[in-house]
Amino acid sequence: MIKARTKNRILITMGIVAAFLLGGALVPNFLKPVNLLNVVRQCSIIAICAVGIAPVIITRNTDLSIGGNVTFCGMLTGLLLLNGVPIAIAILAALVAGVLIGLVSGSLNAFLSVPAFIATLVVGQIAQGSAFLLNNGRSFGGFPKEYVFIGNGTLLGIPVSNYIMVLVVVIGVILTTQLPISAWIYGLGGNEQVLRNAGVNTASIKLLVFAFSGCCAAAAGVVLAAQLDTAHPTQGEPYQLDAIAACIMGGVSMSGGEGKIVMVMVGALVIGSIRNILNLLAVHSFYQNILVGVIIIAVVAISMLTRLRRMQSSAQFAPAKA
Numbered sequence: 036m037i038k039a040r041t042k043n044r045i046l047i048t049m050g051i052v053a054a055f056l057l058g059g060a061l062v063p064n065f066l067k068p069v070n071l072l073n074v075v076r077q078c079s080i081i082a083i084c085a086v087g088i089a090p091v092i093i094t095r096n097t098d099l100s101i102g103g104n105v106t107f108c109g110m111l112t113g114l115l116l117l118n119g120v121p122i123a124i125a126i127l128a129a130l131v132a133g134v135l136i137g138l139v140s141g142s143l144n145a146f147l148s149v150p151a152f153i154a155t156l157v158v159g160q161i162a163q164g165s166a167f168l169l170n171n172g173r174s175f176g177g178f179p180k181e182y183v184f185i186g187n188g189t190l191l192g193i194p195v196s197n198y199i200m201v202l203v204v205v206i207g208v209i210l211t212t213q214l215p216i217s218a219w220i221y222g223l224g225g226n227e228q229v230l231r232n233a234g235v236n237t238a239s240i241k242l243l244v245f246a247f248s249g250c251c252a253a254a255a256g257v258v259l260a261a262q263l264d265t266a267h268p269t270q271g272e273p274y275q276l277d278a279i280a281a282c283i284m285g286g287v288s289m290s291g292g293e294g295k296i297v298m299v300m301v302g303a304l305v306i307g308s309i310r311n312i313l314n315l316l317a318v319h320s321f322y323q324n325i326l327v328g329v330i331i332i333a334v335v336a337i338s339m340l341t342r343l344r345r346m347q348s349s350a351q352f353a354p355a356k357a
Contacts, residue, residue, distance in 0.1 A: 081303040085281035085303050099155040102159060103158070105252050107166040110260075122181055141245030143157075163269075187261070207251075277327065278303075285299035
């Protein structure tokens, strides 16, 4: 009998195949190499954000600061570049800022017991407001071509942004599977009290996953500003919803304790493909958000029902107590 998790991965794979077949049927230009290259380039931003937030969700938390973080760090990088700061230093400054944003959220949750929903929402709003203050709410662009190459250039026919995406995925896989703390990340999502009773410092785990999420959001902001050759104080907003959707599509359980980083990347490809199809069909972004929201609700509902049935099945066949 195929395990439930294997079934989920098969369904996810079928979902991406269906998305590409649907795109090819509805939009003649969808399967053209130029558009497919554009799809994978767009998916890189979603995937980088999603890989960052996945460990947070696995610990049964959430990060709603992604949109503000992406925007602020993209704006920060652009301003530093236009003021003559070397590209490497500007990018490093943005990554450090992203980590600090994540650490603030993690600290509020870990040390002050502020629910992650509230902590990250507030921190995200602060980051968003700070992005408006950086240039008085105005967009700007005209960055050095070396920086724009990060977002739009290709190496061996593959977008540079996708190399960055793969690097982030590899780091995410190492974080969640190859380190001594990896099992604790999943354990925290399963039962935090059990870890505490075992003497595990759960606060440090929360700080780590929130810092990682913040760093990934900052990296996405850097790549996004390079792709657009523009920094705008609202450009990170759409990626918050898409990143969460990619995690859910990739099999990360909102109840915590389950999820694979590689499948999150696949989920990002599904969401990115859907967005691209809707763009080619000239569907307004408002309706796109409605559709993505419906997809999230549907997948979460199916996931929760599957989890409930699995628990009921386990309880049914559990040996009776004497």
